[in-house]
Amino acid sequence: MNSDFLEALTTLEEDKGIEKEIVLEAIEAALISAYKRNFSQAPNVRVDINRDNGEIKVFARKQVVEEVFDPRMEISVEASREYSVHYGLDDVVEIEVTPKNFGRIAAQTAKQVVTQRVREAERGIIYSEFIDREEDIMTGIVQRQDHRFIYVDLGKVEAILPQSEQMPNETYQHNDRIKSFITKVEKTTKGPQIMISRTHPGLLKRLFELEVPEIYDGTVEVRSVAREAGDRSKISVHAEDPEVDPVGSCVGQRGQRVQAIVNELKGEKIDIVHFSNNPVNYVGNALSPSNVLDVQVDEEEKSTLVIVPDYQLSLAIGKRGQNARLAAKLTGWKIDIKSYSEAEEQGLYDPATARVPGEPETASAGDEDWDVEEDLGDERWDSEPVEEKEE
Incomplete structure (x- = not known):
């Protein structure tokens, strides 16, 4: 990892709105897991990424004790004085243990973290956009369907039209353009889920x-x-x-x-x-x-x-x-x-x-005998209501 990577994170922050510091902290946390998984060394470690040049260092953190029982977690007072004469009992000593081939693992881990953060950010942006469109109307394109849902492309996301929300007199074909009412926008592990309806009032x-x-x-x-x-x-x-x-x-x-x-x-x-x-x-x-x-x-x-x-x-x-x-x-x-x-x-x-x-x-x-040229007073202009006669 080098300064070019840090510049890329700066660009990412500007384009996607993902804070650079949050990404670096996530990479550091992921590198700790990668170090423990690949090297089986001290369980208590810290990873530091230099914010100026991108240099990565791994430090084992050991507590200063009088008698050492676990060398991976503890260090004697005498040994701690090799790093600083100021260390005393119960202090924590950080010892650099960066492996020689850790750069390759770091690069892979950083790529995975950045990709995940970008995906999460994009999902967050889509969710923020569509949560404001709840109870609004949008035009989409029918993509595919199964026995439960019709999937409609709304541009940035694919919405779901349940069978219960489909009009009984309609058939939907691939690439049909339809207007639909957004009934619900939910966050899921796979991104925002948009539920739409053709039957909603x-x-x-x-x-x-x-x-x-x-x-x-x-x-x-x-x-x-x-x-x-x-x-x-x-x-x-x-x-x-x-x-x-x-x-x-x-x-x-x-x-x-x-x-x-x-x-x-x-x-x-x-x-x-x-x-x-x-x-x-x-x-x-x-x-x-x-x-x-x-x-x-x-x-x-x-x-x-x-x-x-x-x-x-x-x-x-x-x-x-x-x-x-x-x-x-x-x-x-x-x-x-x-x-x-x-x-x-x-x-x-x-x-x-x-x-x-x-x-x-x-x-x-909509009536068959309805004529758009007639005046509103024409008897064929009828309007209809909503409750039944009680038997």
Whole structure:
């Protein structure tokens, strides 16, 4: 080891951010192990690397005693005086024992330590970068897959897409470019492990932030997301400025913004709902496209009873209860849906006291009959909710 090696460590410190002194200390510790392993000499040794010229020396450390029982660990008072007249009982004497061929072992050990430190530093840098991207969206390239995972290249690291986080309507081929949501970043012995998802509701929110500048700059706020990945999703939006139309902003001109997200999610239907602090309006909006005759609110139970026309009961509940289920997830309110005749028979509906929500403010994309050229008032613009009818 020479001064060139020290200069290389200085360069490494500048390029990789690995402190030179930390590397030298690690090399010294590794050389102690190498010395004991290769020479079977004194178990108590110290290795010193000269910080100016890189010269390496090995010292055996012996304690000064009156009577020597283990020559490898102890030295008599008389013998210690050969090194210095100042040594006394219980002092530690350091005697140089550097082997002649220790330079080769030192070079190999230094290389291994530096390589390991560089690898650890790079892993640390990657971890630091991706821990800040947790709950963010990234574009990656599908590399390979097995029966449990799909491995996606994110540039500096390979992320893992578990089977449970894959959309049921998607197939993934080698070199496919996909956007995914980073759910977890963990440190492991093999480096940082990045877990990603295509089904997480956060993916939908991040996609809207990418496509809708008003959401990115805070003009429009995403208040809630409910998602059944691969089939249908619901997102509620709100704008403090009354001059801003949050639903229209998300839809975009001729539906281009929302349609781009639908395409990214391989045809997943997306409903955009206007948020309201009034549960009557909010639940009514969320249950669109069905007409709502009455919304009865129980604040204590945080539940609602919704009355709909008889012919729209199945529309309000949705296929396999999806419309009501998504509405409940989106609004955070339990939703029980009853038809007009059933509610009237049970004495639950009185037209005179009915709380009818305002005109639903929603838009939907992804349905086969959806036309991007239609106005938001067109009946084909529907939005869907989140809880099922209680049997």
